[in-house]
Amino acid sequence: MRAPLVDGFGRVHTDLRVSLTDRCNLRCTYCMPAEGLDWLPKPELLTDDELVRLAEVFFSMGVRTVRLTGGEPLLRPGLPGLVARLSALGLSLSLTTNGLGLARSAQALRDAGLRRVNVSLDTLRPERFLALTRRDRLADVLSGLTAAKAVGLEPVKVNTVLLRGTNDDEAVELLTWALGEGYALRFIEQMPLDPQHGWDRSTMVSADEILERLRRHVRLTPVEQRGSAPAEEFLVDGGPATVGVVGSVTRPFCASCDRLRLTADGQVRNCLFARKESDLRTPLRRGAGDEELAERLRAAVTAKKAGHGIGSPEFVQPDRPMSAIGG
Ligand code: SAM
Ligand code: SF4
Numbered sequence: 001m002r003a004p005l006v007d008g009f010g011r012v013h014t015d016l017r018v019s020l021t022d023r024c025n026l027r028c029t030y031c032m033p034a035e036g037l038d039w040l041p042k043p044e045l046l047t048d049d050e051l052v053r054l055a056e057v058f059f060s061m062g063v064r065t066v067r068l069t070g071g072e073p074l075l076r077p078g079l080p081g082l083v084a085r086l087s088a089l090g091l092s093l094s095l096t097t098n099g100l101g102l103a104r105s106a107q108a109l110r111d112a113g114l115r116r117v118n119v120s121l122d123t124l125r126p127e128r129f130l131a132l133t134r135r136d137r138l139a140d141v142l143s144g145l146t147a148a149k150a151v152g153l154e155p156v157k158v159n160t161v162l163l164r165g166t167n168d169d170e171a172v173e174l175l176t177w178a179l180g181e182g183y184a185l186r187f188i189e190q191m192p193l194d195p196q197h198g199w200d201r202s203t204m205v206s207a208d209e210i211l212e213r214l215r216r217h218v219r220l221t222p223v224e225q226r227g228s229a230p231a232e233e234f235l236v237d238g239g240p241a242t243v244g245v246v247g248s249v250t251r252p253f254c255a256s257c258d259r260l261r262l263t264a265d266g267q268v269r270n271c272l273f274a275r276k277e278s279d280l281r282t283p284l285r286r287g288a289g290d291e292e293l294a295e296r297l298r299a300a301v302t303a304k305k306a307g308h309g310i311g312s313p314e315f316v317q318p319d320r321p322m323s324a325i326g327g
Contacts (some may be wrong), residue, residue, distance in 0.1 A: 001060055001062075001296055002060050002061045002062075003061070004061060004062035005061045005062055005063070005078045005260070005297065005298065005301045006301070007270070007301050007302060007304040008058075008302060008304070009141065009255075009304075009306055010266075011256070011257055011258060012062065012258060012271065013061075013062070013063065013258050013259065013301055013306070014062055014063055014065065014258050015063065015064075015065045015066075015067070015228070015258050015259045015260070016055075016058050016063045016065070016066045016067070016259070016260050016261070016262060017066075017067045017069055017259060017260070017261045017262070017326050018051070018055075018066055018067070018068055018069070018102040018261075018262045018326065019069055019070050019071060019073075019261070019262065019263050019264045019324070019325065019326025020068055020069070020070050020075075020076040020079070020082075020264060021045070021057050021070045021071040021072065021073065021075050021076050021264050021273070022037065022039055022040050022070065022071040022263075022264055022324040023036075023039050023070070023071050023072065023075055024036075024070065024071050024072040024075070024098070024323060024325055025072055025075060025098070025100055025135070026072070026098050026100070026133040026134070026135050027133060027134040027135065028122070028132060028134075028162075028165075029131075029132055029133075029134070030161060030163060030194055030198075030199075031194060031322055031323055031327075032195065032321070032323055033195060033196060037195060037321070037323065037324070040264060040265050040324075043298070044265045044281075045264050045265060046265065046266045047266065048078065048081070048082050048085065050113075050266065050284055050285075051082065051262075052082075052085050052086065052089070053087075053294065054262065054266070054280055054284065054288070055086055055089055055091065055230070056089060056261070057290050057293045057294050057297065058138050058260075058262075059090060059091060059105050059295060060290070061297060061298070063091070063260070064090070064091065064092060065091065065092045065093075065094070066086060066091045066092070066093050066094075066100075067093075067094045067095065067096060067118075068083070068093065068094070068096070068327055069095070069096040069097075069326045070096075070264070070323065070326060070327075071264065071323050071324070071326075072097065072098055072100070072103060073095055073096070073097055073163070074095075074097050074100065074101045074102060074213045075101075079105065079109065080108040080109055080111070080112040081104065081112070083109055083112040083113055083114050083231070084112040084113055086113075087112065087113025088113070092115055093113060093114050093115055094114070094115055094116040094117065094118065095109065095114055095116070095117045095118070096117075096118045096120065096159070096327065097117065097118070097119055097120070097144070098119070098120050098133075098141065098273065099119040099120070099121065099140065099141035099142075099144035099145060099148075100137055100140050100141065100142030100144065101140075101144070101150055102119065102141075102143075102145070102147055103140070103143040103144045103146070104119070104147075104196060105148070105149040105173070106144070106147040106148050106151045106153060107147075107151045109153075110151040110152060112205060114153060115153070116153060116154070116155065116156075116157070117153045117156060117157070118156075118157040118159050118163075118186075119141065119144060119145050119148065119156065119157070119158055119159070119183075120159045120160075121141055121145075121158050121159070121160060121161050121174075122161055122162070122163070122167050123138075123167045123170055123174075124170065124173060124174060124177055125138075126138045126139075128166070128167060129141075129142065131166075131233050132163075132167065135265055136272070143304055145158070145181070145183065147184065149181075149183075151206055154181075155184045156181045156182070156183045156184070157183065157184045157185075157186060158174075158175055158178055158184070158185045158186070159188055160185060160186070160187050160188065161187075161188050161189075161190050162187060162190075162205040162210060163190065163205065164203050164204070164205055168205050168213075171187065171210060171213045171214060172213065172214060172216075172217045172218075175214060175217075175218070175236070175243055178243075179236065179241050183271070184242060184243075184244065185243050185244070186231050186243070186244035186245065186246055187207075187210045187243075187244070187246065188246040188248065188305065189204060189205070189206060189207055189246060189247050189248050189249045189250060190204050190205070190249075191248050191249060191272070191310075191322070192233075192249075192310065192315075192317045193273075193317065193321055193322035193325070193327075194320065194321060194322070195321040195323075197317060199317075201249070201310075204249065206247070206249070207232070207245045207246075207247030207250050207251050208248045208250065210245055211234075211245060214243065216235050218236050218239050219236070219238065220234035220235070220236065220243070221234060221235040221238065221239070222234055223235060223242060227256065228253070228256045228257065228258040229253075229258075230246045230248065230253050231244030231245065231246045232244065232245050232246075232247065232251065245303070249310055249311075252307055252308060252310070254271075254307035254308055255306075255307070256281045257271070260300075260301065261325060262285050262324050262326070263277070263320070263325060263326060264324075264325065264326070265281060266279065266281025266282075266284065267279055267280070267281070268280055268296075268297060268300045269300075269325060270301055270303060270304035270305075271304060271305065271308060271313050272308070272318075272322075272325060273309070273310065273315075273317075273318055274304075274305075275306040275316065275318055275319070277301070278296055278297070278299065278300035280293055280296060280297070281297075283296065
């Protein structure tokens with residue numbers, strides 16, 4: 001074991017988000033243009049062997065939880081095999097997915113050691129789903145959610161981004177549905193990470209606004225002990241059901257951030273909004289030993305800033321969009 005990954009502000013990093021691919025089978029308007037993006041060429045992606053090797057180094061430095069994401073992680077060929085290998089290292093694994101194909105793969109993923117799943121869903125109305133994602137696949141997402149629950153990937157979480165004038169009138173409907181189905185719903189503030197650079201703080205649906213909308217219909221009681229979790233949780237009508245709000249922009253949680261990110265092409269990012277990445281793939285492919293990889297990783301963590309600074313005039317959106325970094 002190596003020394004833990006502590007940054008200059010005393011934050012200990014134990015959580016890793018791994019992007020398995022930058023590709024996707026939906027085209028959510030706030031995330032990707034209709035024609036998609038310039039996908040990474042396959043030779044640039046980390047192979048399963050490379051990913052497992054890097055995961056071992058992260059583990060040796062105290063990382064214990066890994067969330068697999070993308071792009072759409074279920075598009076990664078052989079995903080259950082990779083999950084099994086990562087899980088065998090002692091990592092606790094979760095997945096963020098749009099849910100397409102989950103009905104087919106949930107059991108195999110669970111058997112391979114996946115513990116939890118977050119499914120992204122912004123609307124329950126088929127025509128809105130089509131407009132928002134540019135694909136007519138709402139039924140597939142819903143059956144993916146049902147399968148996740150059936151195989152015991154619990155709690156099944158649902159992530160929702162509210163967009164003004166598009167689905168912001170659906171907050172209560174989504175909550176009522178999630179409570180009825182036994183899913184844990186979390187609303188996420190839209191962040192400046194879209195390739196179109198269309199994000200506008202003045203029109204973003206803020207955490208305050210989301211809570212205000214919900215409070216018109218249900219009683220919300222804050223749950224203490226947020227820890228390093230990004231979501232602020234609230235008991236709904238006294239509990240035990242809860243709803244979460246992730247106020248990444250208006251209620252940043254940078255001070256307790258314990259996360260690192262690894263892109264599909266092997267770049268470490270110490271923050272979702274970082275403008276710099278640390279390349280692990282090049283040294284890995286030229287045969288670097290674990291010690292050198294660990295040193296590079298440590299340097300990346302040391303360089304982490306206090307916060308994302310979205311509110312400051314100097315803030316510049318990162319070059320890579322959310323789907324390429326790993327959301
Ligand atoms: N394709 C998978 C999915 O949709 O769950 C995983 C990747 S996606 C980038 C992860 C999450 O990021 C989704 O819940 C999506 O809604 C969210 N997301 C994408 N762009 C965002 C943005 N600009 N602000 C906030 N959340 C965003
Ligand atoms: Fe794909 Fe997820 Fe982005 Fe939607 S949010 S386009 S599902 S990566």
